Amino acid sequence: MDVAAEQLLDSIYAAALDPQSWQHVLAALSDVAGGEASAITQLNIATGAGTAIVLNNDERVLDEYFSYYYRINPLQIVADPGSYVAGWTPMILRDEDWLDRATLEATEYYNDFLRPIRAEWGIILRLGLSGHDLTAISIGRSHGRGRFEDAEIAAAARFHPHLIRAMALGRRFADVHRRSDGLAAAVDRSRSAMLLVDAGARLLHANAAAERLIRAGDALRVQAGTLIATDPTSAANLSDAIRNASHPDRQRRIAGTFAIRTADRPLPLNGAAMPLLEEESSLFGRAAATLVSIADPDGNAADALQAAFDFTAAESRLAGDLLEGLSLRASAERRSVSINTVRTQLAGLFAKTGTHRQIELIQTLTMTDVGRFDA
Template sequence: MSQTANLIDRIYEAAADPELWPRVLEDVGAAADAAGGVILARRSDAWLGWRCSAALAPGLDDWLCGSGPGRSQATTRLLGFAGARFGFADSMEAFSEEEWFADPLMAEWGAPAGLGLAAATCIDTPSGDMVIVHMNRRVGQPRFGPDAIARLDAFRPHLARAGMLAARWRLAQLRAAAEALALLGLPAAIVDLSGRVLAANALIEGSAHVRWLPGDRLALGDAAANALLKRAVAELRDPAAAAVRSFPARGAADEKLIVHLVPATGRARDLFDGGFGVAIVAPIAAPCAPDGDLIRALFDLTAAEARVASGIAEGATMEQIAEQRGGAVETVRAQLKCVFAKTGVRRQAQLATLLASPSLRKGFIFPST
């Protein structure tokens, strides 16, 4: 088997095993005298994930996760040429050399990493993602000429098919996760960073408690709860954000519900593996206090706050909790305010209702995605 045929085989293998992308991109780049490359998945204005060869790795994660992409013109201008011809475009087609090295992409990441001129292409996938393949030469090397672009274009159909396969396999995994939650009796949907539903099980599709909006988006009938859901979705890209991700809601016929949005961002560099959340909208059964350790983990409570929350769930008053712990009522009251802030409720009765959720008692055992 020739080296080219072997590399094409490895491109398709990388679609199923993202760990193979760095070496594959290095070898594709070498065919055009490039230092290496990066493959990225993008939806709307959000980067979902990426993989790169070793030469492009220094500083790339921090740059893509920061404000740089929003200030750079590289993607818009370079891919404008690439998309028009369905192939790779050289950076000097869209920029003067001075403009290229002044762009934040190069000034803040490329040049410090010893990289110079580039070539890139974009590939649209059926899932709505855009796959971008970006190759860089080292600083001081000439631009990508017609021969180098032709060598890269020879690999583009295989990169396109591999990107589409990776996206489809990822979507199949998300659908399987939603169906697995249905087996637990949990109405669930997988949403991306923009709030678009990527997969949903039959329980949530047939639920009277949610409204389906244009663009494959869902909303809650309870306006206050829907506002919390929208905020949580908006902050999915940041697992450490302050958004309340578990909260009570009222459904049809004033039925009590519990809503959870669990971030599943994955590792930033895993292609098609980040930037989504699991939304669960489940009716509340008879009250039953969940395990204290589970309460603490789900809502990021301190040990003391979790004990107060458990006490409220069991029907104890603040005075009883203080007496049991040998502390002051004022201390318990202050801790309860922190619990309210972290769980998104305002009253003790709401907290007790929230902690009665069957999905809490089941322990949020999600399938691997």
């Protein structure tokens, strides 16, 4: 592979992380295929609406297209979206593969839009289809240059699989960052102590409440970058909980609770360690991370949860029991009610928190402001 091709490949995969790099991809790919104009589009095959990036960021072209021409683009709009989706494959097409030349040249779209931008001949590199939204790269050139030849299409085809992969990766990375940013924001907003650690208990992130707790030094400390509890028994329990939540086998990761005892507090602090998906924690640079939360039982967590989610008194007591690590049966025995009553209350907790599993419920409850580390 020559230097120019290697540079184009670098630009393609750089674009997965940095969307601004698509400009470099468009320029280089257009040169490879012998084009003069190019764009990346994500357009609805039924309505034509969507978004685009054009070579050299020509806003005039975008404004023209999305003010009118997207509605009449015969190379985009399909009469039967269902059949189109069923038969769709990621391929490279000439315009005339989609619409015969005479019909295309008779359209308003060709004469009033494509001709002024010198894109009378074109090829389309399909990259992805999600629902009715088609992502593709269009490369065009002026009428005098003639149709794209087989050799030119073959030159672009060398990079087609990489373009598909980079576009898919870009979507995934964007989704990762959205979710990771949301997680970090939720952690930082919480008045309870929240920490993100890796499988070795190395501290990745701590919110303000957790930092205050660490500075106090009576319950937690960070030694050589590792989170440990000051009390030896509590330290072992914390380590075990993190290890279980960060197991290398995703199917064996489990949430766990633990207590942290201190010399000056009458009651131990309640802790929970919850596994996070890799996608949720990748912002912090590890393959897997664990969310550790620490709550002060003197903070009257049941009242705080009741106010936050409009729990009934019974539901808030069950929520408190779950945060302490009790099973449903243990909670029923503590409160002298039947296990069926507790299951009904659990269904109420799910409905009011928008969760479906106990681990999701505990994560939601733990990230609610129930602690008192706000001094």
